Amino acid sequence: MRFVYADNSATTPMTEHVIEAMLPYMKEHYGNPSSLYAIGQTAHRAITKARGQVAAALGADEREIFFTSGGSEADNWAIKGAAALGAKKGKKHLITSKIEHHAVLHTMAALEKQGFTVTYLDVYDNGIVRVEDVEKAITDDTCLVTIMYANNEIGTIQPIAEIGKLCRERGVLFHTDAVQAVGHVPIDVKEQNIDMLSLSGHKFHASKGVGALYCRKGINLPNLIEGGAQESGKRAGTENVPGIVGMGVAITDMVSNMEENMKKVSALRDRLFEGASKIYHSRINGDREHRLPGNFSMCFEGVEGESLLLMLDMKGICASSGSACTSGSLDPSHVLLAIGLKHEVAHGSLRLSLSENTTEEDVDYILEVLPPIIDRLRDMSPLWERLMKEEKAAKQPEAV
Ligand SMILES: *Cc1c(COP(=O)(O)O)cnc(C)c1O
Numbered sequence: 001m002r003f004v005y006a007d008n009s010a011t012t013p014m015t016e017h018v019i020e021a022m023l024p025y026m027k028e029h030y031g032n033p034s035s036l037y038a039i040g041q042t043a044h045r046a047i048t049k050a051r052g053q054v055a056a057a058l059g060a061d062e063r064e065i066f067f068t069s070g071g072s073e074a075d076n077w078a079i080k081g082a083a084a085l086g087a088k089k090g091k092k093h094l095i096t097s098k099i100e101h102h103a104v105l106h107t108m109a110a111l112e113k114q115g116f117t118v119t120y121l122d123v124y125d126n127g128i129v130r131v132e133d134v135e136k137a138i139t140d141d142t143c144l145v146t147i148m149y150a151n152n153e154i155g156t157i158q159p160i161a162e163i164g165k166l167c168r169e170r171g172v173l174f175h176t177d178a179v180q181a182v183g184h185v186p187i188d189v190k191e192q193n194i195d196m197l198s199l200s201g202h203k204f205h206a207s208k209g210v211g212a213l214y215c216r217k218g219i220n221l222p223n224l225i226e227g228g229a230q231e232s233g234k235r236a237g238t239e240n241v242p243g244i245v246g247m248g249v250a251i252t253d254m255v256s257n258m259e260e261n262m263k264k265v266s267a268l269r270d271r272l273f274e275g276a277s278k279i280y281h282s283r284i285n286g287d288r289e290h291r292l293p294g295n296f297s298m299c300f301e302g303v304e305g306e307s308l309l310l311m312l313d314m315k316g317i318c319a320s321s322g323s324a325c326t327s328g329s330l331d332p333s334h335v336l337l338a339i340g341l342k343h344e345v346a347h348g349s350l351r352l353s354l355s356e357n358t359t360e361e362d363v364d365y366i367l368e369v370l371p372p373i374i375d376r377l378r379d380m381s382p383l384w385e386r387l388m389k390e391e392k393a394a395k396q397p398e399a400v
Helices: 016-025 038-058 071-088 102-113 131-137 160-170 241-256 258-276 305-314 334-338 360-379 382-395
Strands: 065-068 093-097 117-121 142-146 173-177 196-200 211-215 282-284 295-300 349-353
Touching (some): 071 173, 093 102, 258 295
Parallel strands (some): 093 117
């Protein structure tokens, strides 16, 4: 049976190039980067090099890059840090969107408990924040605007440069969770007026447990972890040397192949959309144009997302759904509800996230197995039966 990994928004496999680059830092160069002897200094130089690589990929200065354990940590640090800086000046209002990752939303909830107020902006039915809404929401009390670069479920890309410009003009800090975007679409933190940006290695073929926060020079973000002098004393703890080295290589590889990758991956995604759109009662989630190259997200009415995933898994396809999450809750995702989907429609959602490793054969295989699976699930669905009855009744002429 074919194996198709189509869940690259959840995580990506590491490339051989990245693994090869990491190995020496687990084998011979295992020294502590803070030690003065040679193998320690070799590790230290490798971290400096990786910092430069991450900075170059974002258009940042290497002193503006702080390594973290991943995207969630970077999000927490940026938001809680900006809130603390704001509170010092009596500014306790934050602005975000309704479709952020839980690393952002749950951080906001924690801040609300501490007396901050948060505005959650609408994203309308295309899944995109409107700049004029950000403008209207900013008050004299606003200390941070945080809007994700690209959504992890529906792939929509937000007007980051426009929001950045607005925030800079209004003197409000602007953070973006760019975990889904880094390495996949072009980013320039200076051009786009981004003050802080979160990224995560495992979303672009580096290892899990490593990420970074870009924080513009001049922003005195509070320390995250007290201890040693690592990360300019702001985030203490002996560095994840192999992880950081791998992330430097991965981000460099992604940026140098970006144009080609974007073209290839978006063509495969379009082929998927075209094929899957032929399925009766299906709809595409999120804006068709402003979306990540690899993101396919659709809803199939009368289908239960979890069952769909299990059946795809039996066919060797790794996919994801926006409905019932691992917590066992039956609520559909906050993202699908935010774009106005009804509960029962949102339950039939499917996300396929492609990568440079995806092939045309993979896409054709998905398009071959998906329609019969949906037919089978609909045959068992009382919801679908009702929908079909209603449709039939609506088509029939009024009885006289
Ligand atoms: C994956 C992801 C995160 C979390 O990153 P980790 O490195 O897994 O902590 C945060 N935000 C978005 C948008 C993500 O897709």
